[in-house]
Amino acid sequence: MRRIVLLGVLLLLIFASLAEARIKVSGKGYLMNFDPASIPDHLKVSYDIMSRKCVLCHTLERTVIAVQTGRAPITGQPFDRQAVKAYGIKMLNKSNSDMNRQEIKEIVMLLNYLVDENSR
Ligand code: HEC
Numbered sequence: 001m002r003r004i005v006l007l008g009v010l011l012l013l014i015f016a017s018l019a020e021a022r023i024k025v026s027g028k029g030y031l032m033n034f035d036p037a038s039i040p041d042h043l044k045v046s047y048d049i050m051s052r053k054c055v056l057c058h059t060l061e062r063t064v065i066a067v068q069t070g071r072a073p074i075t076g077q078p079f080d081r082q083a084v085k086a087y088g089i090k091m092l093n094k095s096n097s098d099m100n101r102q103e104i105k106e107i108v109m110l111l112n113y114l115v116d117e118n119s120r
Contacts (some may be wrong), residue, residue: 010036022117022118023035029059030061032059033051033064034067038117039110043109043113045108046107047110050106053098053099056096056098057097063111067114079115081115085108088106088107088108
């Protein structure tokens, strides 16, 4: 019995530390976004651009899930640093994307930071 309790406590501690490493998320469904409090000052501008530009065709839920799980939710492809850049360019090249290269650069910087934070 004591062993089981100890194991439970250990598992809880492991989960708690995993949860700690993750970037926090705010809102649900179409309101989902990374918690602004988790964004460092030097990336606030990127966060602002992403929150305005990456919601024109779909909500940020896709992007949040990709970062949190390490998998792009539709195709199931890995979502790592390399993928972040490729997806940035893919989204930029979509017709009516209403974004420019500089904005994609900012967003890629932010997503790289978030991917790194979540994989620590
Ligand atoms: C012009 C419309 C448009 C804009 C703007 C747009 N997306 Fe997308 N996005 C799509 C479409 C359409 C898909 C469906 C799958 C595909 O074509 O890749 C998609 C899919 C995705 C996926 C899932 C890909 C997969 O393989 O599962 C992610 C992540 C994503 N978008 C992130 C972003 C980010 C980040 C931005 C802002 C830089 C953005 N999107 C802006 C149209 C857009």
